[in-house]
Amino acid sequence: MDLQLSLVLAGFAIGVVVGMTGMGGGALMTPVLVIFFGVPPLAAVSSDLVVSAVMKPVGGLVHLRRGTVNLRLVALLCLGSVPSAFCGVLVSRALGSGTGVQEWTKLALGVALVLAATGLIVRAYQDLVARGRRAADRAAGRPVRETVAPSTAPLRLRPVSTVIVGVVGGLVVGMTSVGSGSLIIIALLALYPALNPRSLVGTDLVQAVPLVTSAALGHLLFGDFQLDLTTSLLIGCLPGVYLGARLSSRAPGGLVRRALALVLLASALKLLGLPNLATVSVLGAVVVVGPLLWMTARARHGLPARPRILTGARARARRDRTPDPRQSGDPPPPGVPSEVPDSSPAKTAH
Helix, strand or coil: CCCCHHHHHHHHHHHHHHHHHCCCHHHHHHHHHHHHCCCCHHHHHHHHHHHHHHHHHHHHHHHHHHCCCCHHHHHHHHHHHHHHHHHHHHHHHHCCCCHHHHHHHHHHHHHHHHHHHHHHHHHHHHHHHHHHHHHHHHHCCCCCCCCCCCCCCCCCCCHHHHHHHHHHHHHHHHHHCCCCCCCHHHHHHHHCCCCCHHHHHHHHHHHHHHHHHHHHHHHHHHCCCCHHHHHHHHHHHHHHHHHHHHHCCCCCHHHHHHHHHHHHHHHHHHHCCCCHHHHHHHHHHHHHHHHHHHHHHHHHCCCCCCCHHHHHHHHHHHHHHCCCHHHHCCCCCCCCCCCCCCCCHHHHCC
């Protein structure tokens, strides 16, 4: 077995991102393997799915123990996604293994990454709207409204729509390894807007375990699985996920997710075959226009245009650059006493 240090380091970095944000595993690992390491698309998809099948159960078990999983919803999703994911592998296999199918896989992966990046932005905007509503309630002195129903409230299931989401999501995952988290969770938000956020994340994580396992089994049997590649990624990913989970409470999750969306968009444009000049132009426009649109959206929903993390950092930097007249020896500005009177008992006794 030939382990590659560069793949171990790449797996570690991807694992940190997954641990910090809870998403981006398949959407990030597969394009990294294809673009930077020259791995054939089918082999990258196969290895990524096997790695995900090892990592996914960890988060799923945590949510199961906390009771934040809607098992009926998981069952409906798996009813469509598990056989569909296996069939996705068979579809890729039926297309052949030549240059044509590799190019087709790259195209499908690029489209899936565009959808994943869009899903990240949609989730961030929905969180922004919810924060704006809570801020408006606090400013008006009203009780803060819950944006979702209580987790104990019964959820009205939509069986046919849920199974269709599982079928489509499983097919995409089986063919591209992208979407088990980033795409399906957006569909769940659309179908079940009243689902508790913790239950939403927990349900998505648990349903992804049989989904990814089915796709991984299909690729082990019929795909282009490479043991050396997968082992190198696992050695890096497992400690990376643990470290990312430990850092998740300190890192600005929203900022990390927006950076991840930009990376996914760049990977998608590259996989779709856009020229370098066009790719740089699109990314440059996103970097320049994106923050302005986001600031406008924040202001529209009653939030400060700049996030607290930026305004706080600017205020601290301004205080650090402003010298204290009492420490520098310079005369204080008008209206500021040169010396604070001592009101201790020893002085006031006289």
